[in-house]
Amino acid sequence: METRPIEIDPRRFWPQAGYGDLFPDVRRIGVLRGGGLGDLIFALPAIAALSAAYPGASLTLLGSDVHRSLVAACDTEIEDVEVLADGWDGSAAPSGPGGPRSGGRANDGLEAAVARLRGRSFDLLVQLHGGGRQSNPFVHRLGAKHTVGCATPEAAKLERSLPYQVSQPEVLRWLEVASLAGAQPVVLEPVLKAKARPSARLRGNVPRPVGRREVVVVHPGASDPRRRWPAGSFAQVVAAVARVGYDVTIVGGEEDAATAEEIRDHARVLLQGSASAPRGAGLVTATAGRYALADVVSLLSHATAFLGNDSGPRHLAQALGCPTVAIFWGPNAINAAPFSRARHGIHLGWRTTCPVCGAASALGTGRCPHDVSYVDDVSPEAVYADLSRFLLQ
Template identity: 45%
Template sequence: MEQLTAEFGGSARVGTGVGPVLEKFESVSRIAVLRGGGLGDVIFAIPAMAALKAAYPAATLTLLGTPVHQALFAATKSPVDEVCMLPHAEGVRPGEEDPAELDAFFDDMRGRRYDLAVQLHGGGRYSNPFLLRLGARHTVGTRTSDAASLERTVPYVYYQHEPLRALEVAGMAGAFPVDLEARLAPADSGASAAAVMRDDGAGPWVVLHPGATDPRRRWPAGRFAELAAACAADGFRVAVIGDESERALAEQVVEQAAAAHVHSFAGDLDMGGLVALMVRAAVVVGNDSGPRHLAQALGVPTVGIFWAGNVINAGALGRSLHRIHASWVTACPTCGIDITQVGWTAPRCPHDDSAVAGVAVREVHEDVRSLAATELTKVDA
């Protein structure tokens, strides 16, 4: 215990936290959480933010995030009180940096006088110096050996479940977990399901998301098309979703499925519409991507298609509502390079071959049918 106290800069407590839970900071009324990235990235941070809100119930929690984060928290109920847009900054938010914009941002942040700033954005090489410029009284976060130190830090090791990593950081601020995984609910003013659903007289909806930021994480479009046709034959209506950049991919799935009641919604839904569609779905099937993580957070059954390494970082913890099909490929199918090494320790080859192509359609389809047929009685806490 003495060693923990010396290393982490606080009094360690034994409890049900993920890792050590230290003493809370005193007089915390404003909290800033740094988490850039995409939809899935911020969903991973929600359990930590819920823990921080429970530990400091009188505090306002501000997420320093991106436009998609702002849209998410406008469409759902969450622990986030407000979203403040990050400026473009290397390693924090991609885009061309504007020094004047950065200076104005940090002037504003320092003027808010945050009591606690929490870094949930990677290993800290770029994000820790960024966080320190906020001028908060206390700082906690993750840290690689070459990153600037914060007041209390957790060693950053890539292969760790992302929500649990974030909860370990929250523990550094004295926050015990409330949930191990994200929980969201549609906002009271959210889009109505009727505004996004096409009532064509068929059965329940199965939602498919064939996209992923890294092409290697994508199950081939032909597999999704085969699954869509099988679900349609079972009497489901099938919605293929994605953002504007995935419209062609979704249309390819619909075209190859060549089945009635298979529709593309890609590029047509805002966040409120996506949430409305998700909560009406019987099952959502997707790669390791933001929409699948969103469905899970909304309590919708999911079937996930994952490369094995991504299961460690992002897979659902339970199997009652969430099934995972993992590919154990460890080398690029084209050049044979080891793909288990993370980007900053080994070069990424230029090939985008799917690492999950070997997952069988029949097995995914069986899980869709099983989950759709299962009715669970949910008890509100």
Template identity: 45%
Template sequence: MGNGQEKQALGIGPVLEKFADVKRIAVLRGGGLGDLIFTYPALYALRDAYPDATVTLLGTPIHAAVVAATEGPVDDVELLPAARGVHDGPRNGERFDDDAEDLAALAAFFAAMRVREFDIALQMHGGGRFSNPFLRQIGARHTVGTRTPDAERLERNLDYIYYQNEPDRWLEVAGLAGAPAMIAPPLRARKEHRESIAGLRDHRYGSLVVVHPGATDPRRRWPASYFADAAAGVARAGAQVLIVGDHSEKALAQEVAEVAARQLVGESAVAPVAVRSVAVRSPAVRSVAGELEIGELAALLESATVMLASDSGPRHLAQALGTPTVGIYWVGNAFNAAPRGRALHRVHMSWVTRCPRCGADVTQVGWTAPHCGHDETLIEGIAVADVVQDVLDLTATSLLLRG
């Protein structure tokens, strides 16, 4: 555990004594969009426990974009240089390229961080083999974070156990810094981004369902044809469906939209609207992938009735914005990344534990075992009809809550 005096046990884990005279807090978190969202409950807890302190995120460009585009607990972002196990630079296949580490850039970063004189630095980036030595070099008065048995110790430490709900993990770390767990308020998209996406909403449809068919790891992706079937099913029930994704996912999103649209040919998801005696119809399903900046994506997700997605950053962002979600998970990812509540969030889990091609145990891949080299989806067995029913159920709940 830690070496601070235990004050109380509250929910997630022990809450130790607060540190004194805290004005500047740094939080180390690399990774992608979802990785940042997992830390937000802890960041809000730190903000609440140390209301006079600034919270600086040591993060990545996507993190900086999210912070700039939303109203949340982070005051500013310092961009991480490329560093093994903390922030990836260019890769050589699946191996981190040692040449990506610019030693001069790392030295300059650490020097700049030491000048800021952080009072607390928290490591919220994995088991600490690489991130704990990195954190110690910024020169904070106090250090807190997770560690595996082979990682350097910090002043206060939480044992890193791989299969744990990620937001809960970082709430435990915040607790070691004296910040009790709290119910985090939803993020809010900024007004200018809400105005920017206002034209995407077609109010002739009773609801808006946003679908994200992508995922960084191909094993976490529900097949595109399944997403298309689900999108068509939701559209038949009277929803407008927008498919989202980044630039790399444009082809995937377009495929989902086109297959769904073909299924809807000859069907009427919504009656035509007469405008100056001309019948006008907007497509019930279409892709906007690659068209939205992160702030616009946040505003769209905030305005959505429900979001449907595999385990992905946009799904986590939707949850943080307070939007009901239907998520499709491999069971191992569900332990770490699925929402805990079910009133506003539904989780469909695949219980596959072995690679469909070679039979390797995938429950340890990426943790205590190497990747077997196969990227077949692990969630193909989840039925479309069950997913659609949950989208429709949450649509009714969402519309009722929003009045």
């Protein structure tokens, strides 16, 4: 019997109130998406949908420094990146880390950004940043012909707006925003492809040509300390991976260097004290703070698997096609966990009160000042069992 592809009417896929017709004569699209590495990766399916809906239109990302580095390292639908302010992480309006202020360097930076971006004459500006309290007024100032995005009740509305609710998968949130502009989904999970070959300093850690050891990449960092699995738990899994012959490279930023070295040293002690450690045990190295983002992209493109917390590098590994096993704080899994499970395992910590003071924590609410792990009850044995399905025993 002949099989036919399933055709889905996007008007049925999305709620009718959230779906819009294509805008006419769109040649220049701007996408506002601040924040870190993972924040942009969550928006990639929406960007792909916009690119497919408006073929031939140029697409400019209004983002941050790390976004420009990612676009330089990977093939994407993004043609260029406007960095709104040095170090802007999206936590405030795009005038700098402190938000808009009267007078001073921050306000000057905002006015210069507005003038520069108005000169782009965007036909469509898509706010993929958040609830819009600070970002929507900024969007309005750029003078685009058409605007779409999310809006909390107190935020300024755009031409087409969706209500912003905290507990929603980020990928689907931004796909739903793209649907306001008539853009149909073309992928449901982020996809990236590395542009560059490994650099000279990285080449020794990439498992090519055939015959070199395979590499498992570990990233122990996370922007929120509550999402960080303990170094000792990582070390147990790292030692088990090295014991079966895989090299392990622990990556991260400079802020992760001390933790990476702690994991490396602990894993080496575990290996030395194990009677079952074969002569061919893999090497464990700590490289946090040493690699540029393009190098991490190359490394993940060739890695056997990735192990880490809910973090930008985990989302990057997934987009590059690397199998991942990650530790998530339960509430964050609603927004940030991958949809598929064949190549991506998640392990959830369900602690919802601070172990120091007992204060309750929930997604999108305030928090106490204690920077302690909420995922320390995740079992290293369970994590290794999951990771081992990607390893050749």
